[in-house]
Each structure stands twice: as C-alpha cells, then as structure tokens.
Amino acid sequence: MTNALRDRFLRYVQIYTTSDPFSKTYPSTERQWDLLRLLRDELTAIGAADVVLTEHGYVMATIPATPRHEQAPVVAFLAHVDTAPDFSGEGVKPIVHANYDGHKIVLPDDANQVIDPANPMYADILTAVGKDLITASGTTLLGADDKAGIAIIMTAAEQLLRDASIVHGPIRICFTPDEEIGRGVDYLDINQLGASAAYTFDGGGVGEVSWETFSADGAVVEITGVSTHPGTANAYGMVNAVHLAGKLLGMLPREFAAPESTNGRVGFIHPTGIEGSTASTTVRFIIRDHDNDKLAAKGQMLRLVCDALQAGYPTAKVTCTITKQYRNMGYWLRDRPEIMDKLRAACADVGVASYDEPVRGGTDGSRLTERGLPTPNIFTGGHNAHGPLEWVTVQDMQKGVDVMVALAKRWGE
Template structure:
C-alpha cells in the first residue's frame, strides 16, 4: 500500500456514506456503515496488521504488536465511523483548500453556504493551514472520520517505524456513536485493552476528560379521539396537548440555546403522533449526574400540570440512561489524561482542557472498564454544511499519539 497522508485518507473516507439512523432497530442502524469498516480492515491488513477484522456488529478491531520488553498497559485508540443524521452524508464531495488566507469560503454546490471567520472564529487561528470542507450540500463527516484518518495514519507510522517504542496497541472503530449506541454491542473481552483514548475532539490541543451525564425521556400523551365533525366537548387533541406542554418549558433557560459551560439543559428533540396519542422525546444533560433526576422531576411536573387540566387524558413518562460523565472514572486514574497532556507539550501543542457539552464513546467506555478521555482532531462546525478540518491539526494529532504511546512505554516497568 502506498504511503498517503491524513488529508488523502479523510477525503477518501468521507465519500463513503455512513450516516446513522436513529429510527432504525438494527445494529448498526445502517448497514452501509460496514462499507467503510471493510475498507479499513483491508487497509490495516495491507499495513501488515494480521489480526484486523470486523465483527458481526460492524466493529473493527486490530492490534499493533508491542516492540518493547517492558510490560506496558495495552492502550486503545478509538474513533467512530458513522456520521450524524442532522445533515445528509450522501455524495460528500470533499474540497482541499490549500494555504487558507482568511477570506470567506464559498461552497461551490450551494453559494449561500459561506464559511467565514465571523461565524467560525477558530478559522482565524488556521490562516496558512490547509483546510478540508464539503461542497455545500452535505456535511463533511470529519466527525469522526478525521479521527479514523488520524488513527490509520498513526498505525502506518508505527508499522513502518520501529524507532517508536511502544506496548500493545489496540485499534477500535465503532458504528452508531451519533445515535448514542456506539458501544451497545461492544465485547470488552474482545477489545482487551487497559486504557483508551477517543480521537473525536475539536480545536488543536483540546483534551476532554469531562462530559455531560445524559438521560433520554419519552413522554406519551393520551388525548381523546372523536370524529372532527361531531367533536364539540368530546375531542381533546393530543397534538395540541403536546404543543401546550412544550410551550410551557422555560423560554430563557434550561435549553441548549440558552446555556453554556457546565450548565445543563432539557431539550425536546422529536414530536410524533396524531390526534389520540402524541410522543415527545427529550434529551436531558448536565455535568452533575444528580441533577438529571431534578430536571426529570421538574419536567414531569410540567406535563402533569398540562394534562390534568383535561379530564380523561393521561401521560406516561419514561426515563432511559444514556451515558455518564467520564470524569467520575477518570479522576481515579489522572495519569491517563496527564500523559496525553505531556504528549501534546512534547510535540509543541498547547494543551487545552475542554468540557464536553455532549458525550463520546469514551463516556460509556470509561464506565465499561476502559478509562478513555478524548483527544483533538481539528474537526469543527460539526453536524453542519460548514463542517471543516485543518490538515495540520490532524497531523498534530498523529504526532501526539506517537509521543503518547512512547510516554506509556517509558513509564512502564
């Protein structure tokens, strides 16, 4: 296999449609995610990684064997292959913009899509870098194919350069992270790693070891059906009850559009139904796990107050745990994060501790026995047509990974 860089890898991978489907009951949620998995397995084998394979659920596993006599903990590097359903990931046309000069980037397939430094201030720091965008009709898919590309480039470096001394390294590519199911079917015995890092972060130098804790809430509102021609004093339209319920939520707080930093939120994400029954789905987020129950009690009180005004109507309120703040685990093994910070500093990157207002596969992996902070890749403006990534940021991520595995080796007995 000819040597290629992270830019070429990313531009290849984003052209494979791997959009996840939150309404699907299969795993992975879309079988086309396995198309990229098969490509990655073959590329890993071409690098000489003999045990690379995809399991029945679409997970890709591979091992870069140790080249040291020390007993080094096994480190896993993980990225997800799927893209978000928020914007289509079909027929992505990646564009490489060399030596970005700071001017607006007009995307050619939809000239109304213009990426500017005013709207995306991080771009001001990327003047002189090579940027990759989509063409205006799709997202790019750097979330998280930039992470996939970085790990693949890292794997090639290690397989070809024995001077990088390291212990056993496990590679994991997952499906369905974007719909919250990324590790639902993951066999931790198959993974067989001690500590991990996801490559799914944003700005250069970001190291994320604190995420939201998250629940999903499903509220079903039962109205009263009647023929619309004879409905006076009989019908209670569940759609209108759901609208009244949503309208009763706070307007100036408690929502994604009104919060930042460590503030949590309650966010309606979907409404489905008809006159007799309507379902409202929410995601509940906060960095303090205990606050989720407070938010859920308040939310239920609001729906109860609305529904009780209408005789004969009812509701159900279902809570499902999604993930928890990885900090609860990572604070017990601070060296995992500290080694990543040291690696960045050693390769000339200024570390930035960033709080994740969301979650990654690492959030759940940390609670499954694999403490797993998140490292930058440069992916920005994710889940949008303005998505972009700096090639130089990706290259710095690869350099960080190379230094990181050597730090683990140096600190081993």
C-alpha cells in the same frame, strides 16, 4: 509524513458511509462496510497484528509492544467510520486549499455555502491561514467527523509499526460504525478489545481534550384526555390531550433550561417530539446535565409539572416515564487520573497546549467508560461538523498524529 496523512484523509472522505437512525441492521447501512473492509486491508498492509473485522462491523488490530515493553498497560485508540445523517455524505468532493491565505471561501457546487472569516461564527477559519485547508464542495458534508480521526490513527499506527526507535507498550486500534446514531459501541466487546484505557479521536480544534460529557435521560409524557364529539363536548366533559400537551410545554422554564438558551455546564430539558390527538398525546424529551444530581433535579421538575397538570385535570391521565440513557464519563475518569495526566503530558511533549472542554452531548466514550473502559476524547482538528461548511487542515490533523505517538510513548514508560 504530512502528504501520506492528507492522501489517506482524501481517500476516506470519498467513501460514502452515512449511518441511518431508522435502520434495524447493524451496522445501520451496508455502505459502512466499504470503509471498514478497506481499513482492515490497510491495517494488514502496514503490518498490524491480529487484524479482524467482526460480524457487527468493528475493525480491531494490534500494534505489538516494543520488545521488553510487553507488560506495559494496553491502550486503545478508536474512531468512527460513519458520517452524520443530518447532511448528505454521498459523493464528497474534497477540495485542498494549499497554504490557505484567509480569503472568503465560496464552495463551488453551491454558491450559497460560504465560509467567510468576517462572520464571527466562522472566524476560527483564520487559524487555518498558512496551512493546507480541506473543505467539501458545497453539496455534501466533508466527513472530517470522523475520518480525520481515522486518518490520524492510521498514520500514527504506521509510524509506530515502522519506527523501531519509538518505545511503546501494546496498542490496540478499533474502528466503529454508527457513532452518529448513538449505537457505536452497542456490540463492542470490551474484553475482545482488551485495553485498560482508551481514547477516541473525534472532533474538536487542536488542543481540545474532553473527559466529561453530559449525563443523559430520556422522558416520555403520555397524556390521555377525554374524547367526545366536539358538538357536545361541553356537556360531556371533553378534555383535549392536545391542549394539555401545550400547557405542559408552556409550564416548562424555557428561558433557563432549554438547549437554545443554555451553554457550558448548564443542562436542559428539551422536547424533541410531539404526536397525538384529542384522545391522547405523547411528548418526548431529552434531559441533559453534566451533574447527575442536577440531572435528577431536572427530571423531578418535569414530574412536578406533570403532577400539576394532572391535578388541574383530574379526569385526564398524565404519566411521566424517565429512562436512563448514559452518564458523564468524568465520574469514572476522576478515579483514573493517569489517563488524562498522560494525555496532557503527551500534548505538551509535542508542543500542543491542551485544554479541557466538557462535551455538551455524549460520545462512544461515555458508554465505554460506564462499561468499564475509561475513554476520554482527543481533538482531530475538525470544525463545523455535520454540515457543508465543515473543514480541517492537514497540519492540525498532524498534531493529532503527534499526540497519539507521544501518548503511546508515555504509556510505554
């Protein structure tokens, strides 16, 4: 079983599936179809039912229930085919370090890319000692995010389809594009998926389970100044919007409310971009917190800073527009405790010590949960996502396979 899992993973990571945030198409890149079509064909080949690839690039399939367990709740498992545009995902050359012995790894295609267990930032690689470690070669990311999730789901699906002794209810499989650019479920029809609960397999070390994400808003502050000829600016009352943008940023409490100075459950106000001129300047922000009230308070703080700026410069115009992005899935999952209870029990069934890790970001599950399909996240064993030092082990991915099979049994009871 372990070798089939490894070979699947190695096959998937070599397919170039980087998504593109600037694209107007869906999926954002043609190349994602290559893996989506392959998965459709592989699901058909292993005997899954109802296999479809939709016009928007969702692969869906059914693992039919064991006879007399058709009435059990339908549970879905999801993973995404794209890799992050932050780093090249083209021409990935995975390297298997069989029975890794804990030595420093210098990636062969770029000697500056080093995974050194002596560096505290990378010391978690020592959990891979004695396992079959997989890295990239130095010039690309590996793509364990989220091809580890896909390999886990495909391997577990094959096991459930082949082994009639495993008793389970109806199971749905779904592979999605464009998760990394935040559009992963834009066109996903949850009625077509037809599940009452779902899980994403997307990142995290063995045992990590997440039923909370950030709640998220975006904010745009537009500052309109008074533009005059600089030679006569003093006489004609110039108000420079560029300076006002600087004052705005200076007034924000960076020490305790910026991503670079916060951790855990503390949220932030983060300026993501600024553009403009003397006449007008726009500053864009993302606002994040696990708690909706604290999120609202951060938005209010930004508004107050804008009001103060406006009061100081009455001839300028300062507007602040806050728009909702997504909400912490925990607000809904608290009302469906069986979804996490079954997951924790399934982990225990296969000897995995689970622990809750609130996500400092959003997942496809955040949006699915808000739309009515509660979807927490399960680990894949992947580490150092979105960069050249990404790694995963075959044995850790196998734990994901074991958890999915155990979870299928738990839902079939």
